[in-house]
Amino acid sequence: MKIRDDYTCPLEIVHDIIKGKWKTIILYQMKDGPKGLSELEREIEGINQKMLLEQLRELIEFGLVEKRSYDGYPLRVEYSVTERRGRKMLEAIDIMQMVGVDFMLEKGMTEALLAKGILTPEQLEEILNERKSDS
Amino acid sequence: MKIRDDYTCPLEIVHDIIKGKWKTIILYQMKDGPKGLSELEREIEGINQKMLLEQLRELIEFGLVEKRSYDGYPLRVEYSVTERRGRKMLEAIDIMQMVGVDFMLEKGMTEALLAKGILTPEQLEEILNERKSDS
DNA sequence: CCGTATCCGATCCGATACTG
DNA sequence: CAGTATCGGATCGGATACGG
Secondary structure (H helix, E strand, O other), X not given: OOOOOOOOOHHHHHHXXXXXXXXXXXXXXXXXXXXXXXXXXXXXXOOOHHHHHHHHHHHHHOOOEEEEEEOOOOOEEEEEEOOOHHHHHHHHHHXXXXXXXXXXXXXXXXXXXXXXXXXXXXXXXXXXXXXXXXX | OOOOOOOOOHHHHHHHHHOOOOHHHHHHHOOOOOEOHHHHHHHOOXXXXXXXXXXXXXXXXXXXXXXXXXXXXXXXXXXXXXXXXHHHHHHHHHHHHHHHHHHHHHOOOHHHHHHOOOOOHHHHHHHHHHHHHHO
């Protein structure tokens, strides 16, 4: 991943950090606590190990993710979101998730959202109510 | 810009929308009201017209930006953030901006932030205070 | 001032094979 | 289970020229 070494504005650097195809999804997947590598690989549909490691390395480099290794057998490695910067970024990702849901609802993908448990029926109803009052 | 036509999770589609090098910056630049094309081109350092138009078209396609044309001479066209989805996305971008500032401070780019007016001295002090209490 | 088309090097990312 | 190396096609994005 090519990273600029010169910035005009803060959003440029953030873009460099999260432009990778899987970065936001990886972070989102770690929101409820540390995860092992194979765990992430299993949970993120479509990713492969090379991509996962590559993007994790960059997330670490930019202070959004921490890595902890535990010796022994089997080897155990844990990746987790960093307290300040990682958590802050997750706030943004949460909102992006909402925008994505909004988009999928517009596209009539309601069933998929419910089936995957991304949305509970209660949340769905709440969102639809909000949208009505927007016009 | 290649856009997936099949999604597993909401973040995938959002990533497709904002992965372009300039998308977040363009949106951020429109946060205080409608902008004309040449206005945006002037304000966004390093962008060219082709990129600007290309990325605007996609932002429109995904309901984050609206376009209004006014006939007459000279031609006037206004681009603005959409009420629901665009504004929501801007909330996320605001947070990303903060993460970027955090990063730049860590890199010792304090002067640049002040010089460009991205941060007032008061805001800077506030941020530094918060960081101290983090450990 | 606004918008489109083309060309081409840079980069991303998926597959695959291999190590501790 | 965790991690590295390489290769090649698909995309991206900058320059540049042209049209309304």
